[in-house]
Amino acid sequence: MAGPLCIITGVGDATGSATVRKFISQGYRVAMIARSADRLQALADQHPGAQAYACDISDLHTFETCLTRIEAEMGVPRVLVHNAVSHSFGRFRELDPLEIERNFRVNTTALLVFARFFADKMAASGGGAILATGNTASHRGVPNYALFAPTKAAQRNLCEALARDLGPEGIHVCYLSVDAAIDVTWLGASDAERPSWLVPPADWPHAREDFFAHPDGIAAEIYHFTHQHRTTWSFETTIRPFAEEW
Template identity: 45%
Template sequence: MSKPVALITGVGPGTGAALSRRFSEGGYRVAMLARDEARLKLLESEIEDSKAFVCDVTDVAQIDATLAAVRQSFGDPSVFIHNAVGGTFGNFLDIDPAELERNFQINTMALLHLARRLAPPMIAAGQGVILATGNTSAFRGKANFAGFAPSKAAQRVLAEAIAREVGPKGVHVAYLTIDAVIDLAWTRKAFPGRPDDFFIKPAAIAEEAWHLAHQDRSAWTFNAEIRPFCETW
């Protein structure tokens, strides 16, 4: 049998790369989507059975061209993880409204466009996974997150609407809320002096995504939350 295919958006040096590695290790061919070609090509050279696809998920024409290329190279994905994220910080008076609109395109509209194209073959097969990575902004609107939280809340509600539609047809949709600072080079610089336990490890996020994607269909999760043991919540 040919290997199953996982399509992952927002593949960068952190969560996206960790997701790609975990699904490759689990026996998947991995289609990695992002805008940075050089970074994608480096990851492609490091991760077995992976392929880089340069794509701006705010551009519907690029989405269509990329999906055609993925299907030609690998076939239809049985797992789709929307990890691409757009974020802008500032209160509602300070932000550029255009930034919120762009974040909405990345976080919410890209999920809609990709799910509309990837779900039908999953439904026809009677199985598949659609997973979006999110954060606590999807559940609350703090003052300085006005350019970001509305798009993540809409993303989560859209994922729930998709889940209620395709779940009974055999397609598992889940929303993975990451309530933590992800361990990256730039976050280490942004939070100097913090202990290792303060950060969530990208590999640990990927492991939970793997678990969600392979749950028994008698016990599917939609809302999943992960955080370091020491996180105050």
């Protein structure tokens, strides 16, 4: 098997797919995990070196079975990217409390399972990197993220604990916060169907595409972050479009 292995969860049509393309372009083999078998297979057909593994990681037993299969077929990874996300948008009175448990399971518990499954093997093979993609919900709670933000805060805290634990073993654990909207189709095909935060304001003075964080740009940062020199590792980086207000 030629080239190191990267495993990516949450391979959708935006950041996940862009990250697959970036790692493939750098000589990696990529194991792609998501629920949509058809989308994954279409991507695998376009990129030799990428393999599709359809899996709902909210089922932790199924997720571990999937990881066992990946290891058997592709080996021990050099990089893990946890891009899968479960989200609920709405105020706490509006949503089913059980949604916070599903969000936590995908965003945080699945990351723990991911890291536990491979950490010792990665350390024994010379180290590597584990990255989770997050957002500013990991730092603040707002009303519409009441059942989402707590799970992203826990995800970030877990990453920090892993970073302190695994760093001396040669495994760089890091958190990439994307403080921006990403133009993803699953949140609506048109501006009229999308949440307000995914629509440029009427007085936006720049090109519409500049309102969004481009998936290829995010993927480039994921690759850079997971390949920092071991004497200059950073734990967390926040990225945002040049015109984003913050």
